Amino acid sequence: MEAINRFFDGDVWYSFKQSPITIVAAVFALICILAAVLAPLIAPHNPYDLAQISLINSNLPPAWSVGGNASFLLGTDQQGRDILSTIMYGSRVSLLVALCAVVIAILMGVGLGLLAGYVGGRVDSIIMRLADIQLTFPSILVALLIAGVGRQFVPRDLQDSLAIYVIILSISLTGWVQYARTVRGSTLVEKSKEYVQAARVIGVPRWTIMFRHVLPNVLGPVLVIATLNIATAILTEATLSFLGVGMPSTQPSLGTLISEGNNYLFSGEWWITVFPGLALIVMVVSVNLLGDWLRDALNPKLR
């Protein structure tokens, strides 16, 4: 309770109230998240319940155009599934993948960065050169490589059900470098401060110093990068799905929806691909704006 009061009295909340763009972004992000989380409860149809879909309703345009049906607000796809519902279910998958990937990337990156910065020497060189090598490749290429190779290790009949794990892994393996570099830098700064030396003089074991003293003091920038990276992870997942190495069509994410709708774009059914695309843009832009704001709000030099 005290913590909540302190938050609402603090600078961060104040700077939030001062920025209308951020408020709008937060509202949109909240809508996206709620729509995704509550999809089974609030979606007008369940697009993956075969009993509910009917081919009679296939390729219906949005409700407001000629031939539209009021019960399918954004139209239907070639199998008669409601686009609005598929978007809600799809963003569920997209968000889940992005969140899991970011969490794993944070765990990896923070751990390795802390180790590199605090232990130093050869451990530092190995970890950071590895990070450098990975950074020389475009991240989407690395993700594509890992997702592609990862698939080959999964039995064919399990490929669709395990796809989500492969894709989470591939996105997190491309994302850890940023956290590792940031945390290593802050660790080097913190390590030279006198409170760390004081702990060494007291005789605190090295691992305890790392996790109890240094770690809490290097997490600030990580929060900012994590927010920005959620947007990147959503996009990476969509790209991978669009390229066909992501989520299968039985469990489609926004990327899969865009990819599948893409096939019908030139035959006139533009709504199948445009609406999931718009949803993706709204989601990514609003999360990005929130991240930008958080970066500025937590930067003492800009206060």
Place this chain on the structure above:
Amino acid sequence: MSAFVQLNNVSKTFNVSAPWLNRVLERKPETFLHAVSDVSFDIRRGETLALVGESGCGKSTVARLIVGLYTPSRGSITVDGKLMRSADETNDEARLMRRKVQMIFQDPYASLNPRWRVADIVAEPIRTHKLITDSAAVDKRVAELLGFVKLTAKDGEKYPHQFSGGQRQRISIARALASNPEFLICDEPTSALDVSVQAQVLNLMKDLQREMGLTYLFISHNLQVVHHIADRVGVMYLGRLVEIGDKSVVFNDPKHPYTRMLLDAIPDLHMTGKARTPVAGEVPNPLNPPTGCAFNPRCPKKFGPCDQTRPELQGLADRSVACHAVTFS
């Protein structure tokens, strides 16, 4: 009384060479910085030895060597007859030494973890060494320690940023006292504080010394502070001890020209009208020290052997001093 803390020819050399690849390509030799060279002194139990000198003379390095943050390149350090261990060692004996020897740092704004409550900061040595395991008893002990430094138990709930510099330094002292140490190393504990607060912290340290029988090594560049707190004074110049003796002897009758130079530079508050001589010149580059006596480029008494041979620390009746002018007179 025999020596409680003993330094025998302690030296610390830092390798400050360029990275290996640069050295090979640019054909540069390895370079070493001799931060501390052949420093030997004793501290008796219950006494305060102050080390003074300009910035970069190696006094902080001596502090860090004694406490184990650095390991000596040569020489040995014993505390209570036992060899001092590096802060990275974790065996039982090293842990025992960690309890006995504690340090107070220079910057009270950096020496307390900003994310820890004061009570946790002060309790850290107790918890680390499992001196008390019962959590209620730990709280009681923390309250007692905060009481020693004139803070209240309620202050333990706060975070370091809610305190002033002097209060923070007192928290540092409480933390240093938590493991019942016998020897405290104070690395310029008052240099970051206001003059008005300095006296308060110094008097507190003196009181604690009397009550608990602590031994202090006090590092400072402020001679007035040293005069206030020290029993004996050692003067360092470019990594070497140049004069060491009882406070009254060194302050009233400095023999080494460098000690005299430092004392002459003290502002004269009594307005006796005595002209103040500023310290002339600068400390030479320790990477490329002058030959002979390191002080010779600045020394008013320089003569024949000064830039040829280095004077060794000579024991006189009341002190030790390293100066050709003193030895030959």
